[in-house]
Amino acid sequence: MALPAYINTATGALSVTEAWVGIAHDSLSLPAAQVVWESTDDGQTGDFSQYMDLFVIAYAYGNTGAIYDNGYMRFNDSSSNYAYQYWVGDGSSLDQGTGNTSASTIRTLGTSRAPNEFTSYHAQIFDINSGKFKSVISVAAADSDGDGWIRFGADTWKSQAAINKVTLAPNTGNWPTGSVFDLFGILPSMLTTGTLP
Numbered sequence: 001m002a003l004p005a006y007i008n009t010a011t012g013a014l015s016v017t018e019a020w021v022g023i024a025h026d027s028l029s030l031p032a033a034q035v036v037w038e039s040t041d042d043g044q045t046g047d048f049s050q051y052m053d054l055f056v057i058a059y060a061y062g063n064t065g066a067i068y069d070n071g072y073m074r075f076n077d078s079s080s081n082y083a084y085q086y087w088v089g090d091g092s093s094l095d096q097g098t099g100n101t102s103a104s105t106i107r108t109l110g111t112s113r114a115p116n117e118f119t120s121y122h123a124q125i126f127d128i129n130s131g132k133f134k135s136v137i138s139v140a141a142a143d144s145d146g147d148g149w150i151r152f153g154a155d156t157w158k159s160q161a162a163i164n165k166v167t168l169a170p171n172t173g174n175w176p177t178g179s180v181f182d183l184f185g186i187l188p189s190m191l192t193t194g195t196l197p
Helices: none
Strands: 020-027 035-038 053-060 068-075 082-089 094-101 104-109 119-125 134-142 149-157 165-169 180-186
Touching (some): 082 104
Antiparallel strands (some): 068 104
16 A cells, blocks of 8 residues: 655654644635545544544635524534533623534624624644544634624533544535635654653
């Protein structure tokens, strides 16, 4: 099997600047009901089994008429086996909550708030190949002409299965044209920076 593109074929080494590997980039030229990334399971860049964590970066807004669209990120299947807690602040008030849900939440602005103002969303999915429940830490933020907010979330997918599929979707309708989604794999550290005392 050929070495993945991020490995130097002459030396077999991984450079410091390539600890994060770009797996997928989706820039929507047409609306889409969802964005789906699946492991290629071939030892190459798209094979999730080689990574410790996954990192998602999105730039999108929801297609609902509400102020917010609570879209979702789901792993492997459609089970509703998730627990969450979150904090949302807008500079003058704070909201928080906890509970169980069908997926990890991606909060974006809805069309009634700012139809052309996108939300920035970042999420790190930890220990994706471990035999324990999977944790997600996410941050979403939007300005909305000075009337914005920031949401911090902590989610758990209550499954011991390795993650081999990630699905992102708005709560209603489609992700609009211009939405951008990126997936990165974070490799295990193979570097030493010094001697432990």
